[in-house]
Amino acid sequence: MSPTEIGNPDYFHKVVDCQWACPAHTPVPEYIRLIAAGRYSDAYMVNWYSNVFPGVLGRTCDRPCEPACRRGRVEEQPVAICRLKRVAADNKDDDIQGRLPVAPEVRNGKRVALIGAGPASLTVARDLAPLGYDVVVYDAERRGGGMIRSQIPRFRLPESVIDEEVGFIVGMGGIETRYGEYIGSLRQVLAEGYDAVFVGTGAPRGRDLDIPGRKEGAANIHIGIDWLSSVSFGHIEKIGRRVIVLGGGNTAMDCCRTSRRLGGEEVKVIVRSGFEEMKASPWEKEDAMHEGIPILNYLVPKEFTHKDGTLTGVVFEKVAAVIDDKGRRRLEPTGEPDVHVECDDVLVAIGQENSFPWIERDIGIEFDRWGMPVVDQVTHQSTNSRVFFGGDAAFGPKNIIWAVAHGHAAAISIDKFCKDENVADRPPPLVTLISQKMGIHEWSYDSEIALDQRYKVPTLEAAVSLANIKTEVELGFDKVLGYAETQRCLNCDVQTVFATKLCIECDACVDICPMDCITFTENGEEEDLRRRLSAPAMNRSQDLYISPALKTGRIMAKDEDVCLHCGLCAERCPTGAWDMQKSLIDMVHAAGHSGQYA
Amino acid sequence: MTYVVKPKFHHPALPKNSLGFTHRDYEGSVSTLCAGCGHDSISSAIIQACFELDLPPHRIAKMSGIGCSSKTPTYFLGQSHGFNSVHGRMPSVATGASLANRDLIYLGVSGDGDSASIGLGQFAHCLRRGVNMVYIVENNGVYGLTKGQFSATADMGSTSKKGASNNDSPIDMVSMALLLGATYVGRSFSGDKDQLVPLIAGAIRHRGAAFIDVLSPCVTFNNHAGSTKSFDYVREHNEAVNMLDVMIPRETITAQYEPGTLEEVEQHDGSVLRLRKLAADYDPTNRLGAMSYLQERAALGEVVTGLLYIDPGSGDLHDRLKTIDAPLNGLREAELCPGSKAIDAINASLR
Numbered sequence: 001m002s003p004t005e006i007g008n009p010d011y012f013h014k015v016v017d018c019q020w021a022c023p024a025h026t027p028v029p030e031y032i033r034l035i036a037a038g039r040y041s042d043a044y045m046v047n048w049y050s051n052v053f054p055g056v057l058g059r060t061c062d063r064p065c066e067p068a069c070r071r072g073r074v075e076e077q078p079v080a081i082c083r084l085k086r087v088a089a090d091n092k093d094d095d096i097q098g099r100l101p102v103a104p105e106v107r108n109g110k111r112v113a114l115i116g117a118g119p120a121s122l123t124v125a126r127d128l129a130p131l132g133y134d135v136v137v138y139d140a141e142r143r144g145g146g147m148i149r150s151q152i153p154r155f156r157l158p159e160s161v162i163d164e165e166v167g168f169i170v171g172m173g174g175i176e177t178r179y180g181e182y183i184g185s186l187r188q189v190l191a192e193g194y195d196a197v198f199v200g201t202g203a204p205r206g207r208d209l210d211i212p213g214r215k216e217g218a219a220n221i222h223i224g225i226d227w228l229s230s231v232s233f234g235h236i237e238k239i240g241r242r243v244i245v246l247g248g249g250n251t252a253m254d255c256c257r258t259s260r261r262l263g264g265e266e267v268k269v270i271v272r273s274g275f276e277e278m279k280a281s282p283w284e285k286e287d288a289m290h291e292g293i294p295i296l297n298y299l300v301p302k303e304f305t306h307k308d309g310t311l312t313g314v315v316f317e318k319v320a321a322v323i324d325d326k327g328r329r330r331l332e333p334t335g336e337p338d339v340h341v342e343c344d345d346v347l348v349a350i351g352q353e354n355s356f357p358w359i360e361r362d363i364g365i366e367f368d369r370w371g372m373p374v375v376d377q378v379t380h381q382s383t384n385s386r387v388f389f390g391g392d393a394a395f396g397p398k399n400i401i402w403a404v405a406h407g408h409a410a411a412i413s414i415d416k417f418c419k420d421e422n423v424a425d426r427p428p429p430l431v432t433l434i435s436q437k438m439g440i441h442e443w444s445y446d447s448e449i450a451l452d453q454r455y456k457v458p459t460l461e462a463a464v465s466l467a468n469i470k471t472e473v474e475l476g477f478d479k480v481l482g483y484a485e486t487q488r489c490l491n492c493d494v495q496t497v498f499a500t501k502l503c504i505e506c507d508a509c510v511d512i513c514p515m516d517c518i519t520f521t522e523n524g525e526e527e528d529l530r531r532r533l534s535a536p537a538m539n540r541s542q543d544l545y546i547s548p549a550l551k552t553g554r555i556m557a558k559d560e561d562v563c564l565h566c567g568l569c570a571e572r573c574p575t576g577a578w579d580m581q582k583s584l585i586d587m588v589h590a591a592g593h594s595g596q597y598a
Numbered sequence: 599m600t601y602v603v604k605p606k607f608h609h610p611a612l613p614k615n616s617l618g619f620t621h622r623d624y625e626g627s628v629s630t631l632c633a634g635c636g637h638d639s640i641s642s643a644i645i646q647a648c649f650e651l652d653l654p655p656h657r658i659a660k661m662s663g664i665g666c667s668s669k670t671p672t673y674f675l676g677q678s679h680g681f682n683s684v685h686g687r688m689p690s691v692a693t694g695a696s697l698a699n700r701d702l703i704y705l706g707v708s709g710d711g712d713s714a715s716i717g718l719g720q721f722a723h724c725l726r727r728g729v730n731m732v733y734i735v736e737n738n739g740v741y742g743l744t745k746g747q748f749s750a751t752a753d754m755g756s757t758s759k760k761g762a763s764n765n766d767s768p769i770d771m772v773s774m775a776l777l778l779g780a781t782y783v784g785r786s787f788s789g790d791k792d793q794l795v796p797l798i799a800g801a802i803r804h805r806g807a808a809f810i811d812v813l814s815p816c817v818t819f820n821n822h823a824g825s826t827k828s829f830d831y832v833r834e835h836n837e838a839v840n841m842l843d844v845m846i847p848r849e850t851i852t853a854q855y856e857p858g859t860l861e862e863v864e865q866h867d868g869s870v871l872r873l874r875k876l877a878a879d880y881d882p883t884n885r886l887g888a889m890s891y892l893q894e895r896a897a898l899g900e901v902v903t904g905l906l907y908i909d910p911g912s913g914d915l916h917d918r919l920k921t922i923d924a925p926l927n928g929l930r931e932a933e934l935c936p937g938s939k940a941i942d943a944i945n946a947s948l949r
Contacts, residue, residue, distance in 0.1 A: 074607050441602070449605035504829050506634040506817065507789060511642035514622075516609045535609040552833060566605055574634025574817040 001526050003548040003555075006497065009431045012583035014543060015560050016493045018081055021068035023405035025429075025587045026050035028065055028081055029493040033445065035088055036486035038479075041096055043088035048100075050587065052123050052169070052404050053148070055161040058086030059474065060152055062250075062281060062399040070492050073539070073562050074515075077454035079488045080477075087482035089161070101130040101591065103174030108132035110418045113194040115183050118146020119400045120391030121200035122169050123407025124414065127590040129174040131415060136194075137175060140182040141233075144170065147202055147392075148400065150229035151251070153258045154470045186359045186387070196386055196414045199373075200403070203392035205355040209246060209348045213304030217311035217346070221304065224255045224349030231258055231469070240344025242266040244314055246301055247349035248278030253288045255347040260291050261469040268341065269295045270314070272331060274321055287473070291462055300331070302338060304346065313342040352397050372396065379423045380410040388414055411590035427588040436494055436580045437570070443580060445494050447567040450487035491565045495583045498556055500547045502577035505554070509569035509578055510534065515562045518569060523555045533559055604628050621649040626676035630669070636788030636814030637667055637736050641674040643791050644705070644734075647798040648675065651846070658703045659695060663688040663717060666743055667709030667736035667814075675705075686717025689724030689733070693915070696729050699925040700916055703802060704731035711741050714750040714769045721771075725778040725807045730914035732801040733780075733809045735771050736788075738816040739827035746819030757824030770896070772906060775809040776889050781912030782808035783888070785903045787832050788815065792841070797905060799844040803869040806912035813901065832901055839877040839891075839904040845870040863910050873905060882908050 004011060014020050018028040027046055034043035047054035061082050069078030110133050114121035117139035125135045143149060144166045148157070170177055183189060189197055206223035208214070214221060220240065224247065230236040243264040245256040248271035259267045269288065271278055275297050278285065289295060299316035306312055316339045319331040354372060359365060364384035366374040373382050375389045382389055390406030392398060413423040436444045458475045459465070465473045477485060510518050516535035523529070529544065530537040537544060537559035547556040570578040586593045604625070612620040624645040629638050648658065655677035662668035664685035671680050679702065683691040692706050706724075713721040713735050724733065739752040748756075748764045751771065757763050775783045782804040786794040794812065801808035813832050815821045821828045826835075840861075846869055863871040863883065873882060881887055888907045895902045922929070 073610065447602060449607065451606060504634070504817075504821070505789060506636065506815070506829060507639045507642070507791065508634045511638050512604065512628075514605045514607060516612065535611060538611065551830070562607075562609055564605055564607060566602065568602060568604060571602060572629075572633045572638075574632065 001523060001529060001544065001546045004543070004545045006545075009429050009585060011543070012431075012433070012493075012495050013429070013585045015495060016583070016585065017068040017070050018065035019493070019585060021064045022051075023064065023402045024051045024408065025585065026065075027493065027584060027586070029489055029491050030584060031088060032079070032081070032084055032486045032489040033491070035084055036446065036483055040088050040091035041093045041099070044092040044096060045099060047085055047088060048168075051401060052126055052407070053119060053165045053400065054085050055089035055165050056148055056157060057400060058082060058084075058089050059157050059161070060148075061085070061401050064401070070490050070562065071488055074490070074564065075453070080454055080457070080485050083457050083474075083477055084482060084485055086476050087479070090476055091479065097168065097171065100168055101172060103129045103172050104132050106132060107134060107174070110134065110195040111136065111193070112414060112418075113138065113189055113192070113197045115186075115189065115197065115199050116146055116201040116391070116393070117141070117144035117166075117177065117179065118200050118202050118391055118403060119148060120393070120403040120407040120410070121146070121198060122166060123404045124198050124200070124390065124411045125175050126169045126172070127408060127411035128414065129169075129172045130591045133174065133418075135175045136178060138178045138181050138183050140180070142180045144177060144179065146200070150232050151225055151254065153228065153254050154232070155257070155261065155465060155473050156254070158470070158472050184358050186365075187363050190363060190386065194386075195418050196388065198410055198414065199359075199387065199389045199393050200391045200407070201356075201393045203352045203354045203397040205353045206348065207351040207353055209301060209350060211301060211303055213306055213311075216306040216309060217304040219309075220311035220344060221346045221348065224251045224347050225352055227347055228254055228258060231262070236262070238262050239264050242343040243268070243345045243347065244341060244343040245269045245347045245349060246314075247271065247351070248273060248280055248295075249349060249351070250280045250284050251352070252347075252349035253280045253284040255349050256288050256293045257291055258469065259345075259347065260293065260466055264345075267293050269293060270299050270301070270316065270341065271295065271297050272300050272319070274298060291466065298331070299339060305340065311344070311346065313340055314346060315340050354393060354396060378409065378426065379413040380406060381413055381417070381423055385417065408587070408589045415590040429588060430586040430593045432584045432586075433495070433497070433581045434584075436567075436582055441571065443567055445491050445580070445582070446487070447491070447494075447565075447580070449490070449564050449566050452484060452488055454488065455481050455485045493583050493585075494565050494567070494580050496545070496558065496563065496565070496569055497579050497581045498545065498547050498558070499577045499579070500550060500556070502575045503547075503550055503556065504575055504577075505550055505552055506574060508572040508574065512568045512572040514566065514568065515564055517559050517561070517563045519557045520550070520554050521557060522553075523549070529557055533557055535559070537561060602628075615649055616652045617654060619649065621645055623677075624648050624655060624675055626671070626673045629673040631666060631673075632742075632818045634817040635666070636738060636812075636816070637670050638673065639788040639791065640734065640736055640794070640812050640814055641670050643788075643794040643798055645674050646791070646795045647802060650795070651799055651802060651844075653703065653802070657701070658705060661688050661692040661695065661704060661706045661731075663708055663712040665709040665712045665741075666738075666816075667707055668712055670736070671705075671707055686712050686715070686720055688712065689717065689720040689729070692731050693724055693727065693729045696731060696915065697921065699927060700730070700921070700923075701925045704729070705802075706731050706733045708733070708735050710735060710737045710739060710749040710751040710771070714771060718750075718769070722774070722778050725775055725780040725809060728779065728781065728806045728912070728914045728918065730805055730916065731807065732798065732804075733807065734798070735809075735811050736814045737771065737811055737827070738814050738820055739825070740816050740820040742816045742819055746816070753826040756826040757822075759819050759822055761824070770892070771809070771811045773889060773892055775811075776885055776892075776907055779807070780809040780907075781806040781909035782905075783907040784809070784905045785811045785813070785901075787813045787836060787901075787903060789829055789833065790836070790903075793838060793903060796842040796844050800842055800865075800869075800871050800905065803844060803846075803865055803867055804908075804912065805866045806909070806914045835899060835901045837877070837895060837900040837902050839880040839902060839906065840873040840875050840882065842905050843872040843874075845872055863908050865910060866912070871905065871908065876904070882906060883910065885909075
């Protein structure tokens with residue numbers, strides 16, 4: 001193998017698994033260390049810069065970082081990254097607004113329209129307003145936040161948190177909010193002479209279930225996301241005693257838990273697929289079951305039953321997963337008798353779709369055969385160069401953190417577009433690599449490895465939390481628990497950096513490494529090398545760090561996979577050939593890099 | 599010295615031996631020697647050898663004297679017995695321990711000061727008597743704990759860190775061991791675990807006095823240009839006569855070698871020492887040949903390493919003294935007090 005180029009910003013970025021997995025590339029270990037140091041506001045700012053909604057995401061994020069967390073490969077559970085974010089948000093200073101950027105008095109004369117006031121649009125606004133853009137945000141609802149406000153139940157996310165973080169953005173100045181204004185025609189918006197238009201309208205249409213009885217039972221059959229938003233805005237306050245939620249995603253989990261709080265006593269989630277295949281995050285399934293909601297699997301809805309114009313239940317066909325000749329997994333009827341489940345109300349949460357009835361098809365925006373706009377994956381520009389898409393509106397339903405990442409990317413494009421620059425030209429991240437050595441046996445990061453298992457987030461008693469839909473279930477980590485959890489972080493951004501010229505091949509690092517990550521051996525092809533390391537490196541998604549040839553002609557090969565970043569290699573190196581260096585990868589946004597907020 | 603505790607986490611795919619232990623289970627507390635010390639590599643080689651041989655740690659006794667080397671038993675086999683004796687007196691204590699309990703595996707760890715100076719007499723008699731033990735000398739040519747004076751194994755003409763030249767003749771521990779009747783003699787280098795681990799494993803499986811001289815660079819005082827015990831010097835002058843594999847009886851030998859390149863020596867316990875010859879005319883079962891080969895090569899400035907001598911029919915101190923097979927702590931009153939009739943018989947035989 002050829003020597004690793006650690007100068008490539010992606011190399012060490014990939015070692016920080018959480019940051020690499022985060023669509024917005026939040027520097028996770030950096031803010032976790034700040035929380036450990038009690039610097040909650042600083043931790044909040046690191047988050048705010050990257051993901052814009054730390055308080056919201058600290059409660060609701062889909063956490064792609066956690067399955068990626070290296071800790072999960074070393075022991076059972078990853079670090080509770082998401083809930084640590086909430087610790088930063090909960091404990092930040094009251095006057096944090098003073099640290100946020102403000103729109104400059106001198107405007108740049110450009111006007112940008114953002115359609116939809118969800119996380120994608122608000123991120124664009126956040127990135128563009130400080131540059132002097134005049135931003136106009138349109139939303140049909142009376143308040144900003146989009147699906148954050150309309151679809152996430154209050155018992156998971158208090159309204160005050162949304163208000164605060166939406167307020168941080170709108171309060172920067174330079175942003176005009178036209179709430180309550182439904183946009184019925186993109187042509188009309190374009191005609192108003194905006195320099196650019198961003199479409200962040202989400203995936204607003206819940207999929208329906210067209211089976212017999214749908215029409216007759218209509219009064220008691222509701223589309224999940226519409227129902228949730230009606231609950232959110234106070235239009236619905238009750239549901240029947242027996243409720244069936246159809247679907248296995250996170251929306252289904254929100255529906256069933258909301259039902260429990262609106263009078264649903266016998267609430268069941270009924271899913272076509274098996275438990276493992278359900279789209280809902282494992283923790284959301286757990287939370288639902290914890291509230292006494294059974295999840296029934298392998299049942300396909302066949303018919304709504306009704307009597308005298310009132311819904312009486314749903315008939316299900318029993319299926320089983322079968323692997324066919326081509327190795328594909330399919331659901332096939334078992335032949336057992338159908339099951340009838342009685343109920344008073346049904347919530348259909350089987351997916352959501354995009355819907356662009358308000359975009360004319362003759363204004364230069366191409367749509368593909370699935371009715372989705374043709375949007376560049378990197379620049380978010382559509383085929384009408386003045387129109388950009390982001391969030392669920394761009395590539396279909398994802399989640400908040402993806403919407404934020406899209407917003408950042410689109411803001412860069414819009415800024416470049418308005419300056420007549422090439423939108424395909426993307427700013428590289430700022431990378432700093434700084435030694436953490438303070439002296440002999442002294443490192444500026446906490447290199448000791450805590451053996452603690454993942455801490456559980458304290459919750460309210462079910463009886464209390466089920467009584468009021470606005471009572472937040474999770475209490476969040478307090479400072480003490482939060483600190484304990486921070487200690488589980490392995491500081492993956494503190495990199496083991498190897499200086500070939502200094503190495504005397506004494507083996508001290510090999511001997512001390514608790515994870516058998518380091519090997520000095522003859523060079524070879526990657527597959528061969530992976531097999532003959534101190535401990536075989538079979539996780540191919542993780543790189544090998546290869547040095548140039550040493551004095552003996554051998555190379556140093558380090559498997560990044562389960563490195564604890566404990567620094568013992570550097571600690572035991574007599575010549576300083578190993579050093580622990582913090583790699584801070586700072587994504588550059590339209591508004592610049594995080595350094596300016598620090 | 600390292601203050602950070604080595605984390606308990608280990609690689610999820612770490613192999614286990616037949617006892618269910620990983621090599622991490624054979625570790626001791628974290629080393630307090632200088633970072634990069636060759637001795638730590640030797641500790642690690644001992645750990646690896648014990649792991650590979652499936653040894654239950656509680657059946658091993660670590661014996662040592664005084665010095666950097668003699669501190670190391672703390673850093674490996676944390677679940678084993680140990681005795682840290684007076685300077686240079688490890689061999690006596692090991693001899694006594696071996697006589698009292700012949701069932702344990704004795705691992706003597708000493709240094710060039712401990713064995714070539716203050717303990718030279720002890721070293722000689724221990725090997726001469728054939729105490730059933732592994733005697734490892736961690737040889738760095740300097741007194742590291744007292745700031746790097748030459749030791750008795752420092753080569754004539756080699757220089758100290760400050761540039762002073764050594765004018766005395768060196769003691770070659772390997773030549774002495776051959777002369778004194780050790781039945782398993784090897785030399786290796788802390789920076790070459792491929793060679794060192796099997797050499798230690800073979801010594802553990804050997805019955806009788808097994809001696810290994812391990813060149814172990816002192817990174818603090820003796821790893822400079824004028825040293826003949828530095829990483830660079832040893833690597834440049836290292837002439838291995840063979841590569842050893844220790845085959846435990848249950849394993850079958852599958853690798854194929856050119857005829858004449860492989861020599862197999864079976865030890866008492868059935869383990870097979872498989873030697874891949876690197877020096878074509880070297881015969882490790884010829885004590886006389888080994889002695890003269892070492893002298894010839896030393897004169898050329900080479901450091902000869904490998905399994906230098908093995909006596910496949912070796913015996914040990916217990917054979918020579920015709921001691922009882924059981925360890926003394928296993929003897930009951932019946933064996934210890936054979937009764938007045940037995941005494942009378944003995945007395946009668948002496949009249």
